[in-house]
Amino acid sequence: MYRAWFVLLVIVFAYVPVAIDATVLHVAAPTLSVALGASGSELLWIIDIYSLVMAGMVLPMGALGDRLGFKRLLILGVMLFGAASVGAALAPDAAMLIAARALLGVGASMILPATLAGIRNTFGNGHERNVALGIWAAVGAGGAAFGPLVGGILLAHFSWNMVFLINLPMVALVLLLAWRGVPKQAGNACQRLNFSHSLMLVVAVLALVWSIKYAIQPESEWLTVLMMLASGLFLLLLFVRLQRRSMSPLLDIELLTHRTILTGAVMALISMVALVGFELLMAQELQFVQGKTPLQAGMFMLPIMLASSLCGPFAGLLVARFGLRQVAAAGVALSAIGFYGLAHTDFARQPWLAWGWMTLLGLSVATALLSGTSAIMSAVPQKKAAAAGAIETMAYELGAGLGVAFAGLLLTRSYRAAIDLPQGLSSGAAQRAGSSVGEAAQVALSLDSEQATRVMSAAAQAFSHSHSVVLGLASLLMSSLALIVWFTLKNANPVSE
Template identity: 40%
Template sequence: MEKTDKISIATGRNQWFILAIIICTIIPVAIDATILHVAIPTLTLSLGASGNEVLWIIDVYPLIMAGLLLPMGVLGDKIGHKKLLLFGITIFGLASFLAGVSSTPTFLILSRGFLALGGAMIMPVTLAIISQTFTDDVKRGTALGIWAAIGTAGAAVGPVIGGIIVENYWWGAVFLINIPLILIVIPLIWIGIPKGISNPNKLWVLKDAALVLIGVILFVYSIKTVFKEGHPLWISIVIGIVGFIFLRLFFKKQKISSSPMIDMELLQDRRILLGMLLCFVPMSVIVGFEFLLAQELQFVHKLSPINAGLFMLPFVASSAIAGPITGAIMQRIGFRNVIITVLSLSSLSFFMLSRLNFSSLTGSLLFWLITLGFSLGMVLVAATTAIMSAAPLDKAGMAGSMESISYELGTGLGITFFGIILSQIFIKKFVISEELLIELPKQVNNSIGDAMIVANEIGGEKAEIIKKAAMTAFQDAHNIVLILAGSVLAILTLILVFILPKEKK
């Protein structure tokens, strides 16, 4: 039976005050998604992290979040979104401290996993609180647009803040800046957020939650390692099969359960499935592109961390600007026309960017970066609105989880795929003499980060040869990866042209 408190459904000015608190809550989570990108080169050299460790430092956060989001969204529907939000923001603050004082790659990876636990509690319940607070469709659309815009804006300023911090302090401070805001937000949540709609009778089984978490991590780990040089292919395949079995067991149990953790009707709603796809694919290319760009600007073009962050700002800022206006545009021309138009623009942007030099921010480069960010930002907001508008209020936490899972899987797999493709092309394009290659550590040609670490260790003329070869290889890989990203978006656009029904005026 559902329970609410006296102010579970807020009205008037209370609604916007609640939204303001929610926005303050998601800012550190949003910033944390990108703030580390600019710090990667400095972190790599400071901790002596290998290319694979760097990928895990970045990936462990979205991948564990993806595994925990669904169980946490359902748990919020059961115990109350306010209570889970307080737990989540507290854990996020503690994990930020642990990540900031990490002294080894392994400790940082574990700390980032702990951050993911807090983030998984925060993201779905913030969407659920918005859906339950704003019962009017127009206001809810505006609120969701602001939520998405602020989330993207947090990601936009992340690289700039990260650049300023790394240049003036040390890389660990990129995590510690979360703590002051979290200390302010906790009492605001306590006094300003109502308990909302909850259902204590909703079933939440720890064993089922573990099936999802283990299944997602194993399945994605197999994808990460299947192309890794020196890693046995059969191990990757076996791990992937085991992960798939765990996920299959979870969904099989849900179908026969009298009180399932996940409502299968939501998964059968075409609007929700389409929204999840349109969250996953664009998010994959956004974070993959940022991962590539941050390394090229600093390793190849020798930009400082803060200048690299400023260079990336037009791309991520334009995606944030797209949020609040997406709803109004959809009202005028329809969901189908918006999605097809902006996906086409984003695909074209990648093709044009693959032809440009990133050594300086020229007018044409600025134009296509802004176009790419704006078009992808509109796709993400339209997808979020489609998912949350299709879900009943008492299942808002579950729907928020499904939306967030798409985001986080896109984030984790985007970096994984971009990292794998970059690595494979980099290995083939990295050319130095056989005599020198025999003298160097085996990992020298795994990634540009590994090459720079080796070069810094040996020094002298040989170091300059390694750095020059690495820069050339990375730029060649950059062009190919951007063409592949544009091709993926073009294929998705073409599919949607045929499967999306035309909308009536």
């Protein structure tokens, strides 16, 4: 029994950096923007390429784990994660950092199914396995929730490179413990690997996200945007068609035809879009507009981190007491109220009110996420639980990646429409300062103090206005989702065996 809990300890140590890296760059975004001279679009790619690549690669990596055994997959994934962390820390520019973050996503996509397979193979007793899965879920939620605070603490004492180098001690510890203490598992040499379909999915998602981000640019050509959008949609539809015909599909598309499962996936995706987008915008608002340090920004966001990471058990009790439909709809509706309140709150003058709204948002979004998980897992027979888990994982990771993309698109469009720059700037400086608040900060570094103050004042006002607009739209989106959930989960029945 000691060996089983030792394996769980190794799994937790491996999962912690994977979870933290999903959100650790949120408070580092302003620092990276200035340090690397990254454009608004490049900054968004740096942040969300990790989740997008992980979402597409986690399916075939699960099959690879079945073929190699979870210990070998875990070790390979941790080694790649460590190497990519070094590459990210040493990246000289935005393009190299994007590439390194993509490799981090590949490593994470190997670690994630390895940890789940490790729990499944190590804990034979159902009760103990549920306890282990609960610990695993708490580590994932807590790591992602506290990622911004971890980033703030590191940036308060070190350069941005340390955000990635901090992974190395944990990587070394996991490799040592896994190599010495985790038993080997026999792999299945007959397990089929279908990386081509997975690559197709990744390219489709990246093409769709690229079309969104390219549309942000003032020099963007709509024909190019539409062509890339059409290419992404074509590849996505082709992926679905191939999966439906495949004898061993990466993703059980048939499950998504079930109303309850589809609703749960949509809830998870949209909730993550809203939560991740909010955290990213909040981190920039607090630093660029309020003048807070990364650590101060992370501390200011602590209520939403605590609320979202600690409400899981309570949300489960609510679902058991009042039912999935009522709790899911209420969670999404309260999220809409939280976004509306934050859209009309002055963070500088009303910090206590902001913390109250953030607490409500954290509790309600986490409840919505857990309800989405319950909807998915309660609607499938036991033999399809793994396939349903794959759908849930993809919804979470795609939501995290798309949240950055959509928040960036809406924010940039609103920012450009609202900004009123002072006279006297060159055309190039005015174009950059009018593109994003991060690029305005870069321009301000090259101006005299009076002109720099005027530029940053104009950028701050435009960003605050745009932030409120985006949060208002998030409130409208969650309100619509609450209505959809209420009606689609009515008389929901589980999938037949």
